[in-house]
Amino acid sequence: MADAHRTGLDRAGLAxxxxxxxxxxxxLGVVGAQQGQPRLLPVWWFTSMQSMKAWLSSAVLLMIVAQVLTASWMxxxxxxxRRAPAWVGPIHRVNGVLAFLLxxxxxxxxxxxFGFDTLTPRTTLHSVAGCVFYGAFASKMIGLRMARLPGWLIPVLGGTLFTAFVVAWYLSxxxxxxxxxxGR
Ligand code: HEM
Known part of the structure; x- marks a missing residue:
């Protein structure tokens, strides 16, 4: 407690x-686990839900790689x-919002x-990684708006969400x- 006062760390905020x-x-996991039989949803120009998701998430992957590069630069x-110019921050933010929306x-x-599928190790790990990705994203968005959190927090959350996305992408x-x- 005394330590937290000295360093000014916001432990409650971190929690x-x-x-x-x-x-x-x-x-996400619990809602997914309620899902029964696979459902057919519209696929528009694509020929299947899987290929639509595979292409959309590959575009997101490229955007997330750009996020890691711009974050490392900052x-x-x-x-x-050397030093990141002033425009790198706004680019990182806009690209991050677009990647999230996509x-x-x-x-x-x-x-x-599909739901939270535990039928095979691949689908289980994919489902877990997808849930971890959105969890780390939520923590990062909240952490960015809080003062007096440890300096390692944002890089660790950023790294976690990147790793979780790559795992989810690779396994799907x-x-x-x-x-x-x-093909499409
Ligand atoms: C980072 C976010 C996510 C991405 C990029 C992603 C991407 C994909 C893609 C491209 C597919 C189609 C290929 C395939 O069938 O494996 C897929 C299928 C699937 N996803 Fe995700 N997903 C994400 C999050 C989630 C979450 C949160 C869950 C569960 C709660 C989940 C559960 C599933 C399941 C069960 C399938 C079907 C697997 C199969 O039977 O082949 N995904 N996902």
């Missing part, structure tokens, strides 16, 4: 931030380039059409592309 993420991830971690139809289709989009090819 709120992390618990909010756990709540989001758990809610933290001065990119080799060869990921929503994928997650909606996953949760409402990559798996799908290997199975049926790169």
């Amino acid at each position: 709120v931030c992390l618990l909010a993420g756990v709540a989001v991830a758990t809610t 933290y001065g971690r990119l080799p060869l380039v 990921s929503l139809p994928v997650a909606y289709y996953c949760v409402y059409a 989009s990559w798996w799908w592309f290997q199975l049926v090819g790169y």
Whole structure:
């Protein structure tokens, strides 16, 4: 307690931030687990729900890679380039919002059409990674708006959401592309 006062660390804020993420991830998992038989939802120009989601999430993956690069630049971690110019922050924010919005139809289709699937290790791990991704995203958004949180928090949450997305993408989009090819 005395330590928290000395460092000015907001322990309650840290707990709120992390618990909010756990709540989001758990809610997604529980809602997904209620889903029974797979449901057919519209696929528009695509030929299946899987290929629609595989292409949308691959676009999101590219945007998330750009997020990691711009974040590393802002933290001065990119080799060869020095200080990030002022426009990098706004680019990071706008690209982040767009990536999140583009990921929503994928997650909606996953949760409402397929649900939290524990039939195979691949689908189980995919479902867990998808839930962790949105949990880490929620914690990060809350953490960004709080003062006096530990300096490692945002990079750790950013790294967690990136890793969770790559795992979810690899076990779904990559798996799908290997199975049926790169058609629409
Ligand atoms: C990061 C967010 C997510 C991405 C990018 C993503 C991406 C995808 C893609 C591309 C597919 C189609 C390929 C396939 O059938 O495997 C898919 C299927 C699926 N997703 Fe997700 N998903 C996400 C989140 C979730 C969440 C939160 C859940 C569960 C709560 C979930 C459960 C499933 C299930 C059960 C399937 C069907 C797997 C199968 O039977 O082949 N996904 N996902």
